Amino acid sequence: MSSQASSSRAQPRTYNALRPLNISHGVLPLSHSTGSTSFSLGHSQSSLASVQGPIEVRIRDELTDQATLQCTAIPLRGQQGVAANSFAVGTLQKALSSVVLLHRYPRSLIQVTVQTTDEAKASTPLGWDRAQSSAGRKSIRPRRPHPDASWTMAERATSVNAAGLALIQAGISCSATICAVSVAVVPRKVARLTRKGKGRATAASGAMDEDGSDSEDGNEAAQIILVDPDTFEEEQAASVHLFAFAMAGQVVSCDDGQLKGEPEARLILVESEGGKVDSRLVSSAAATSKRGALQPLIISRIASSPSLQYLEAIRRARSAAVGKIHPAIRQSFDEQLLGSGKQGDADGDVVM
Numbered sequence: 001m002s003s004q005a006s007s008s009r010a011q012p013r014t015y016n017a018l019r020p021l022n023i024s025h026g027v028l029p030l031s032h033s034t035g036s037t038s039f040s041l042g043h044s045q046s047s048l049a050s051v052q053g054p055i056e057v058r059i060r061d062e063l064t065d066q067a068t069l070q071c072t073a074i075p076l077r078g079q080q081g082v083a084a085n086s087f088a089v090g091t092l093q094k095a096l097s098s099v100v101l102l103h104r105y106p107r108s109l110i111q112v113t114v115q116t117t118d119e120a121k122a123s124t125p126l127g128w129d130r131a132q133s134s135a136g137r138k139s140i141r142p143r144r145p146h147p148d149a150s151w152t153m154a155e156r157a158t159s160v161n162a163a164g165l166a167l168i169q170a171g172i173s174c175s176a177t178i179c180a181v182s183v184a185v186v187p188r189k190v191a192r193l194t195r196k197g198k199g200r201a202t203a204a205s206g207a208m209d210e211d212g213s214d215s216e217d218g219n220e221a222a223q224i225i226l227v228d229p230d231t232f233e234e235e236q237a238a239s240v241h242l243f244a245f246a247m248a249g250q251v252v253s254c255d256d257g258q259l260k261g262e263p264e265a266r267l268i269l270v271e272s273e274g275g276k277v278d279s280r281l282v283s284s285a286a287a288t289s290k291r292g293a294l295q296p297l298i299i300s301r302i303a304s305s306p307s308l309q310y311l312e313a314i315r316r317a318r319s320a321a322v323g324k325i326h327p328a329i330r331q332s333f334d335e336q337l338l339g340s341g342k343q344g345d346a347d348g349d350v351v352m
Helices: 082-097 153-169 188-194 231-235 279-288 296-301 305-339
Strands: 002-004 021-025 035-041 045-055 068-074 109-118 177-187 223-227 239-255 258-273
Touching (some): 021 153, 045 153, 068 082, 082 153, 082 258, 153 177, 153 231, 177 188, 177 231, 177 258, 258 305
Parallel strands (some): 068 109
Antiparallel strands (some): 021 035, 045 109, 177 239, 239 258
16 A cells, blocks of 8 residues: 655755655565564665564574564665675664564564665766766765665654664554655755755854755855755765654644644754764754754853754755655555555554
8 A cells, every 4th residue: 555745846846845755654564574664765776674573483593581582684676795794784773763663572583674676877978977976085986886885864754764664564563653864965956956945054164044945155165055965966975974863752842823833853863974073963953852842051151063964954954854754654654554455463552
């Protein structure tokens, strides 16, 4: 069962826009998996996740007080290498362990397998001079793929999202729904070629436009923060980041006499490449990400340009998770329940 979150786009996206979301549940038959989900960004970046469990576990892997969570990642091409194994036992295991209620399934095994089913290829936009693209800067991603090349942040985001949804579809009890978002910090000239509309520019001095507009000040040192970068944007990025949020419950606020609520977003996973990340930023952002407010005290304590840029990237990612990905997930499960006559898996509990 498929849920199309938005229509295909013919024009470039804005800086904060995601590619069209497509979520499909029950992709694999029950004879092959307890639950399965496909998560796609656009028509060229998708991942499939399947879950087996709770099932019998080997004695050597048995835990008396909780289930054993086993994650496997399969690349689109070639055999499993260092990059796939690193993603499975590191990124994926950490994200899923944060929300799965493993204590409800002692002495059992929950197997999660993710596979990239489609990967976007880097296409050079019109007007781009490839000869000068990396002048004075070493690209953080090799142009030619190799067996141990690290997964792109977009590939990791779709895989984490697919795995989290497959667990819910399989009826595994979870404390929250995972929403992962990738972000890239690119030179302004790259953003102007691949995106359109307003965005927040970050100059070399760390100053940012208050109105969030891409001002025409001619400062080529300025950088733009892009949400859900494609392969070309990741290739040209100064740094790329992956943020995963655990969405649970509702945070209610009163605005103009009206009650408004949004999911509580807790930052559970951070990965970055190409830029130095202060550990204090991660803990500070995690403490304040629940309500989406980045305290001025944090910014005043860590006032360097990369720190401000990093905090802004977290804010952009959280906004995309709360405003786009989480509603699409809820819609996909609503459609699944309606399509199955509300006879879906009800054994597991999940806070959405």
